């Protein structure tokens with residue numbers, strides 16, 4: 001069965017409408033959302049309401065968490081101090097706009113969703129704020145999937161869609177217990193299972209180099225993954241950003257499709273939240 | 274190069290600490306003493322040990338201390354960890370254990386405890402109570418090698434010294450690798466990665482401690498008070 005996974009809608013109503021239309025057109029009726037319904041964009045209530053109305057199973061994103069819990073994110077959530085300042089502005093604006101009912105909805109979203117051996121999270125199984133970048137250490141990436149007891153891990157948060165397969169892994173160890181250097185030891189080798197990480201990209205704030213919204217379609221039977229790009233009315237959202245008084249750079253960013261000089265790149269960072 | 278002594282899990286036991294200090298006085302070339310947490314615990318009053326760590330006696334090595342699981346629980350319960358309380362302790366051992374822990378440490382020591390760090394990085398070694406993930410991460414000889422490799426990678430170190438399990442052990446990663454294939458909108462990339470030569474060492478607890486020589490990469494698992502058997506095998 002083919003199912004669609006979307007992430008990082010970021011209060012961009014036009015982009016969400018276009019992506020849902022694209023999914024509908026293909027006759028796919030199972031959709032999972034990996035969070036970040038709000039933040040940066042101009043229509044937080046409209047986006048939350050559309051997700052609620054369509055009853056799309058959703059897990060909590062970093063923005064959804066912070067809007068409720070307050071800004072207690074570790075510095076790692078923002079790739080630079082400038083980005084952090086702008087993020088704070090958007091945070092305040094979004095918190096003011098959201099209805100109590102919609103805030104409640106975001107507050108009660110689960111950290112993760114699971115269907116058989118498929119696991120859905122926003123950032124990583126450890127935290128909504130941890131980035132699983134496509135080039136992160138392969139063993140560390142596999143550890144995230146294995147520790148969460150999944151075969152395939154769906155994540156978002158990087159705004160950059162990718163499919164990563166980890167295979168033919170093995171680790172050899174020499175173990176000594178209660179014995180100093182040079183004492184008797186035991187050698188072991190473990191073979192690591194094949195696992196996949198599928199990043200759904202971003203519907204409402206793409207950063208992959210062009211303005212199209214991105215999401216993924218996964219076919220459980222065949223194992224194929226399609227990364228979909230969907231054009232939408234970018235100008236409509238950009239106008240709404242400027243009219244709402246949000247920092248104009250968010251509109252500029254949507255028109256260019258990447259976060260200028262602000263790609264998060266610290267996968268080894270130990271989040272201290 | 275001078276050697277390090279690594280101890281943990283004293284839980285208020287001043288006698289064990291004195292026995293280790295006595296051992297170290299007779300051990301050559303040890304000039305640094307690391308205390309990887311759990312200097313306190315609920316089973317006895319910890320004030321005398323805490324005072325001693327803060328004011329070493331003449332001739333004793335000055336300890337460099339981290340906080341461990343028990344310090345973290347006490348700091349949480351006393352309001353030093355934001356909204357978090359000693360929930361893990363409460364859940365695992367009940368309210369009486371929380372009360373006992375509060376009783377075991379004079380509030381006058383809280384300032385010192387609150388200053389303790391999570392870990393030290395020395396040369397290419399990470400010295401931690403649990404792991405780079407959390408203070409409660411208990412690594413032992415049966416831990417998954419994948420998990421150990423992740424914990425080493427997070428700190429970008431070659432050796433990780435841990436104390437939380439209380440066991441003395443060494444796990445060396447000696448080989449292996451993994452294939453990784455990434456596809457995104459720009460295309461497909463293939464990557465082959467080898468297991469780096471790295472090691473996790475459990476230092477023991479209480480009178481069981483470890484001496485490490487960063488110059489030769491040799492370590493000895495010892496038990497204070499049995500110095501004559503310094504090369505003793507297997508007192509686990």
Ligand SMILES: [Zn+2]
Nearest residue numbers: 008036157159
């Ligand atoms: Zn996002």
Ligand SMILES: [Zn+2]
Nearest residue numbers: 036061062157
């Ligand atoms: Zn996010």
